Amino acid sequence: MAVKDFALPDLGEGLTESELVSWHVAVGDTVRLNQIIAEVETAKALVELPAPYEGTVSRLYVEPGVTVSVGEPLVAFEVAGPSGADPEPEPATDSGAGDAGAEEVREPMLVGYGARPDAAGRPARRARPGLAALAAREPAAVPAAVAPAAVAAAPAVVPAAATEVHERPRATPPVRKLARERGIDLAAVTGTGERGLVTRADLDAYSVQTVTAAAPAAPVVRGDADELRIPIRGVRKATAEAMVRSAFGAPQATVFLTVDVTPTTELIERLRARPDVAEARPGLLAVVGKALCLAARRTPEVNSRWDDAAQEIVQTRAIHLGIAAATPRGLLVPVVRDADGLSLAGLSGAIRELAVTARAGKTPPSALTGGTITITNVGVFGVDAGTPILTPGEAAILAVGAVRRRPWEHQGGIALRDVLTLALTFDHRIVDGEQGSRFLADVGSILADPASVLTLV
Template sequence: MTENASRFREFKMPDVGEGLTEAEILKWYVQPGDTVTDGQVVCEVETAKAAVELPIPYDGVVHELRFPEGTTVDVGQVIISVDVAPGTASGETAGGAASGEAPAAPAPPAAAQEEPAEAAPKGRTPVLVGYGVAETSTRRRPRRTTAPAAQVPVQQAAAALQGELNGSGTGAAGGGLNGSRALADIPPGALGSRPLAKPPVRKLAKDLGVDLAQVVPTGPDGVITRDDVRAVVAPPAPETAPAPAGPEPAGEVLPPVAPAQPGARETRIPVKGVRKATAAAMVGSAFTAPHVTEFVTFDISRTMKLVEELKTDPDLAGVRVNPLLLIARALLVAVRRNPGINASWDEADQEIVQKHYVNLGIAAATPRGLIVPNIKDAQDKTLPELAAALGELVSVAREGKTTPAAMQGGTITITNVGVFGIDSGTPILNPGESAILAVGAIKLLPWVHKGKVKPRQVTTLGLSFDHRLIDGELGSRFLADIAAILEQPKKLITWV
């Protein structure tokens, strides 16, 4: 193996979805000369399905970024190279000089040369980034006496030292650190095992200036969570603005409004990534599946009252309860009563594929475009479990962290246009599905109730379905069942 082959590792653009051929580099989190560790997120890329953070599987120093931000790269192309033996001079190997002569760089401090190997318990350390499970050795690897090797413990303490690591591997005093700081000054625990945290949590800690070595983990198996990192920062910053008084919206994610450039008469926005894929999918769906849309307007006052009661239920403490939760539950009950609605059309075999599970999609508007993540096997979830799944889905979508896997395999979808104040609409089917339910705004309107005109909370549902496999009778019964449940929510019990 050549010197370069042994020193430099090349990381290729992976297929982060299923069969995707390209991805756009949205942001680099590192630059040439930066120290990286195994599992550290180095960039964010956008595929046709989602934005994904990519961790690097090597320890070392960034040698080269092959593509700038905004570049679309084919899967399999090298995007970054890492020097895994930084500081090794030409003609040397990672183990020392090829000629056998002593290295020219000053030796590390005595503490680093004379430290004896320590016994460590035999065990398995979980790895969070997808590179398997590391087997811990029975003895610590002895430190080398060359100057470049002194960078190994320094890399582990980089966060604690807050930028005092000298990228060349030698300090001003020849000790491997800038100035005269000794290894004894490193905070306790900085040279121990690497804190366990997922890449997004590591990025959050970096953004907040938090040293993970000083964070007390509360997650399973000693994993550091987002809340653990935020707990270190005082005072904690509020994640969202307080909700205004009044009825709570059903819960679709709202994208931020992009400000217009001063003096600009028009703005051109490149269509790529999620927006490009969404546009192609919608055109394909609209012109291949014969859409039929039906509407129903009804009194949802009893469901809204039930929502307010459930918000104080101890069994639902800590999860978000809103109208969308009970609408989703009503849809699942209606699917059980009308299983033919939960199917797809197989064009190649000319067959109707009946689904015996419900992967419930929730359409979400994000800055990158419309995405439809889904809740897997929603039909098996209790109400608290469904509430937790909906809350997690919306939270992840807001952060832009929805994975491609979360958007695959959907069977039926809910789109909530009511949060925009819209009464209803004709939604287009999510490709591969046969039905989509549009939820309109919930408004206080005059309504005939028990023979008298009274102000009642009213809404409109719109159901689009594929007329190749769902006829008018099935579609009408399904939509009527949802409306009946929401008008009389006790049917959530009697119809189960």
């Protein structure tokens, strides 16, 4: 039997770390190739990790809730192999290069799955304490899914100790990041892990000691006594960082337009009654998306981006439409590629599929990048209007308010009509007020008389 480590793979899109959400296996479990063994959350999506080997889980390096860097080991497997095999081989890559007698050919399931091409030139990775070691010193830190029976059964598979001399305190990248966030000097923390490794529990203990030492004689009220503290990570952290970059990186202006969209709502009802279109169930968001694509052809400035390095405005011919979606994990903006080339029914189906996938947490990172203009539908929450913030790298975002039945001027009289408010935020470096207003008015005119301009099938 040989022992093989599986490290967090490069998931693409420039993502360098992920949070382990859950294990689907425990120490001692037998797994098959490509069986889902864990879920990790990146800054953009929830990703399932398939097993790269067939064998038995011998060690879980990381607990749920811990942030792991790309290349850091997650799990060890005992696999069939010759005795004396390298105890820590890297998983095979799918580069297509290699000897004819390669031990195995694996079908990658993720972008960048396996070792990076330059892995051979990296220094040897220092050993990390396993769950068995953690259980001996930090029993409260062991996840319930693998304690206590699974830990007791775990074989003592520990890589050979590194021999280099460390001039700085030893800690894993997630622990170093946590120490920076808390403002803790690792040199002041006594590590209880293997060979003095500083653990999360050591940081917690140090924090408690620091608070206690600085506290007055009266009891100290901890934050969890009267408030809830939620870690900023994953999608929430990425969204916050993106909004700050957007708000302070580009001068933004917003224009509003209130429109009688009764013809659009009537059209939607007629389409849903047609057998050839009913399956796509076209809705207001799809019609607005189609109107946006038509209007953007006449005002291409809204489908552009600002290239600061090249000092150029880049206009994109294709329209890759971002659809802002509220999910249990936070705000996501999946992208409909080449939305301008889709029929109304095709666009409706694409939007619905993206929304379902996003709410299920299954959107791949590649589907969350490359957008050129975005729609956000605040009307689904009963909101009439709002001032949206640009998606970084885009020149415009359109907010769609709730449809209200209101008294409205119609054909020289007053009638109850379906009315909504549109709000367009644009990058004022790229889009002038005249261009933004013209574009918004164009979208509004299409929604006021969609049958005259929309290609429906």
